[in-house]
Amino acid sequence: MATVSIRSVRKAFGSTEVLHGVDVEVQDGEFVILVGPSGCGKSTLLRMIAGLENITRGEIAIGGRVVNNVAPKERDIAMVFQNYALYPHMTVRDNMAFSLKLAKAPPAVISDKVGRAADILGLTPYLDRYPRQLSGGQRQRVAMGRAIVRDPQVFLFDEPLSNLDAKLRVQMRAEIKDLHQRLKTTTVYVTHDQIEAMTMADKIVVMHAGNVEQIGAPLELYDRPANLFVAGFIGSPAMNFFKGRVESGAFRFDGAQLPLPRAAPGVNGASVIYGVRPEHWQLSADGIDAVVHVLEPTGSETQVMARIADTPVVCAFRERITAQPGESIRIAPDPALVHLFDEKTGVRLN
Amino acid sequence: MSDTTATTIGATTEPEGPQLLSWDSRARRVVTIYVPLACFLVILLFPFYWMGITTFKPNSELLNYKDNNPFWISSPTLDNIRKLLFETDYPRWLTTTMAVAFASTALSLVSSVLAAYAIQRLRFRGSNYVGLAIYIAYLVPPSILFIPLAQVVFQLGLFDTPFALILTYPTFLIPFCTWLLIGYFKSIPYELEECALIDGASRLQILRRITLPLAVPGLISAGIFAFTLSWNEFIYALAFISSTEKKTVPVAILTELVQGDVYHWGSLMAGALLGSLPVAIFYSFFVEYYVSSLTGAVKE
Numbered sequence: 029m030a031t032v033s034i035r036s037v038r039k040a041f042g043s044t045e046v047l048h049g050v051d052v053e054v055q056d057g058e059f060v061i062l063v064g065p066s067g068c069g070k071s072t073l074l075r076m077i078a079g080l081e082n083i084t085r086g087e088i089a090i091g092g093r094v095v096n097n098v099a100p101k102e103r104d105i106a107m108v109f110q111n112y113a114l115y116p117h118m119t120v121r122d123n124m125a126f127s128l129k130l131a132k133a134p135p136a137v138i139s140d141k142v143g144r145a146a147d148i149l150g151l152t153p154y155l156d157r158y159p160r161q162l163s164g165g166q167r168q169r170v171a172m173g174r175a176i177v178r179d180p181q182v183f184l185f186d187e188p189l190s191n192l193d194a195k196l197r198v199q200m201r202a203e204i205k206d207l208h209q210r211l212k213t214t215t216v217y218v219t220h221d222q223i224e225a226m227t228m229a230d231k232i233v234v235m236h237a238g239n240v241e242q243i244g245a246p247l248e249l250y251d252r253p254a255n256l257f258v259a260g261f262i263g264s265p266a267m268n269f270f271k272g273r274v275e276s277g278a279f280r281f282d283g284a285q286l287p288l289p290r291a292a293p294g295v296n297g298a299s300v301i302y303g304v305r306p307e308h309w310q311l312s313a314d315g316i317d318a319v320v321h322v323l324e325p326t327g328s329e330t331q332v333m334a335r336i337a338d339t340p341v342v343c344a345f346r347e348r349i350t351a352q353p354g355e356s357i358r359i360a361p362d363p364a365l366v367h368l369f370d371e372k373t374g375v376r377l378n
Numbered sequence: 379m380s381d382t383t384a385t386t387i388g389a390t391t392e393p394e395g396p397q398l399l400s401w402d403s404r405a406r407r408v409v410t411i412y413v414p415l416a417c418f419l420v421i422l423l424f425p426f427y428w429m430g431i432t433t434f435k436p437n438s439e440l441l442n443y444k445d446n447n448p449f450w451i452s453s454p455t456l457d458n459i460r461k462l463l464f465e466t467d468y469p470r471w472l473t474t475t476m477a478v479a480f481a482s483t484a485l486s487l488v489s490s491v492l493a494a495y496a497i498q499r500l501r502f503r504g505s506n507y508v509g510l511a512i513y514i515a516y517l518v519p520p521s522i523l524f525i526p527l528a529q530v531v532f533q534l535g536l537f538d539t540p541f542a543l544i545l546t547y548p549t550f551l552i553p554f555c556t557w558l559l560i561g562y563f564k565s566i567p568y569e570l571e572e573c574a575l576i577d578g579a580s581r582l583q584i585l586r587r588i589t590l591p592l593a594v595p596g597l598i599s600a601g602i603f604a605f606t607l608s609w610n611e612f613i614y615a616l617a618f619i620s621s622t623e624k625k626t627v628p629v630a631i632l633t634e635l636v637q638g639d640v641y642h643w644g645s646l647m648a649g650a651l652l653g654s655l656p657v658a659i660f661y662s663f664f665v666e667y668y669v670s671s672l673t674g675a676v677k678e
């Protein structure tokens with residue numbers, strides 16, 4: 029187990045820079061998730077930690093040792109690839125034993141470790157099969173088994189669940205989390221799925237176009253997104269945004285007005301973006317009018333797509349909604365849970 | 379091999395409509411598949427047939443086709459084969475050819491594996507140009523290359539030894555095998571090697587334990603090609619070997635069994651027949667791999 033420090037790391041492929049100075053501190057035993065839209069450089073960063081890409085600028089340290097010029101095999105890490113990269117010509121047992129054999133571990137130790145990993149992952153009946161004879165979920169487990177037999181300092185995962193169907197993904201999500209709680213190995217996990225990030229991480233690093241947008245605990249990012257990008261990226265359905273101005277103690281747009289959060293000093297007269305999460309709307313007699321377009325009852329809650337003036341909004345209510353499409357409802361945000369962002373820079377104001 | 383092709387094609391075009399159509403489509407299948415295939419087979423196999431029957435024909439029958447059916451043998455004989463095996467150096471030629479073919483194939487395969495792996499996977503500076511250079515070397519025809527090579531062979535004192543052939547055949551075998559293997563290595567997922575790298579393997583270990591086992595079909599087809607090419611090679615064998623007993627089969631049967639303008643047709647054909655058997659046998663072992671390496675890539 030070890031810490032991972034990423035300090036002002038930059039990466040360029042030829043003349044195009046794809047990471048523009050990334051700083052991340054991963055504590056010992058922490059489960060950190062790198063999340064961001066496709067192409068933002070998550071895999072590249074992970075591969076730099078693994079030693080598969082060299083580091084253009086800055087440094088990466090694992091367990092306090094700078095590893096910029098250390099070969100992958102000497103970094104004491106294990107990586108699970110998106111397509112698992114199981115060796116097709118080896119049985120499950122040999123796949124898991126490969127690294128130990130290379131390290132010249134005694135056969136008794138190898139079979140003991142492989143047996144234990146197979147036990148943890150429920151792979152014991154499949155040890156003598158070839159990867160092509162396994163289901164997607166089982167292959168995924170073999171890939172993890174290959175990582176855990178080595179007992180490395182750091183686990184690296186690159187979108188390990190993206191090839192699985194939705195149900196299996198939820199199950200494997202729980203298994204990986206459970207595994208982490210058992211082994212307490214420092215983990216860096218890449219995904220573009222923010223639900224995966226929210227449910228599994230101790231700490232989330234939100235990346236966008238080669239920059240880190242925000243680092244924090246899942247609920248921290250949910251409660252206080254540092255900027256527009258994070259606000260829009262974290263949370264499902266996504267946050268509603270309104271473009272307008274702050275005037276005489278209220279937010280005005282399109283001739284409507286919404287209450288300001290309490291802690292928003294010095295924004296009077298400014299052009300701002302006002303954000304409300306769908307689940308933070310309430311039905312309220314002194315709210316503003318919203319015309320209902322589509323109702324999506326899921327049982328536990330009802331999602332309503334509506335319009336306030338010309339701006340589309342999504343609301344999620346715990347109550348049952350009786351309004352029909354075309355009718356209007358009166359809704360109001362909870363002022364304590366409203367987010368204000370600078371219109372130009374996108375930075376959080378309250 | 380042609381048999382399997384025919385049946386698989388037949389199976390995919392199996393009529394699925396009502397009975398009415400079946401005569402029609404069977405006729406079409408005969409015209410589009412079996413007739414061309416039959417023509418092809420006849421044209422392809424006729425020389426082998428001719429070679430076969432000539433081998434077992436007595437001279438009297440061979441030279442007089444007015445009284446005998448030229449496409450058939452009435453009194454088969456083993457005379458030609460006996461003459462070939464016991465009155466010429468044929469067994470020596472055969473073993474020489476085999477030894478030369480095996481040695482040059484092995485040499486070329488080892489070099490090609492290393493070259494192809496370096497060019498495809500290590501991506502050192504200028505690897506593209508090295509790949510291109512190897513390819514261009516392949517384009518120089520042996521009928522030109524044997525002149526400078528003869529100089530080299532003489533200087534090294536290899537003239538009239540099997541090494542003259544073992545060391546010159548790779549000049550065309552290595553480029554060929556290297557390009558075949560580059561294509562094959564390309565089809566092996568990169569992640570497997572990255573994963574092995576993290577697992578602690580060195581480059582050579584990766585080559586030996588991951589890449590080569592996955593490239594076996596590619597290695598086999600490269601091997602077969604190389605073996606066949608060296609077995610049939612003519613120009614270098616003709617130019618670099620002079621003693622009768624050191625010749626290879628293709629050169630020897632032509633130079634030793636044609637005396638002046640006398641063609642010993644029976645023995646010539648027997649020599650050709652026996653000479654092509656080892657290659658055919660070698661081929662038949664690996665046909666499966668060979669076909670799969672030309673049609674499919676590595677699948678997980």
Ligand SMILES: Nc1ncnc2c1ncn2[C@@H]1O[C@H](COP(=O)(O)OP(=O)(O)OP(=O)(O)O)[C@@H](O)[C@H]1O
Pocket residue numbers: 041046064065066067068069070071072073220
């Ligand atoms: N070998 C390479 N050469 C040139 N550009 C590359 C290379 N690898 C990645 N890139 C570029 O770097 C950027 C980041 O790629 P990366 O694979 O890290 O994205 P990602 O965040 O993992 O995306 P995804 O979620 O789709 O996997 C992309 O714009 C990509 O085009």
Ligand SMILES: [Mg+2]
Pocket residue numbers: 070071072186187
């Ligand atoms: Mg990626």
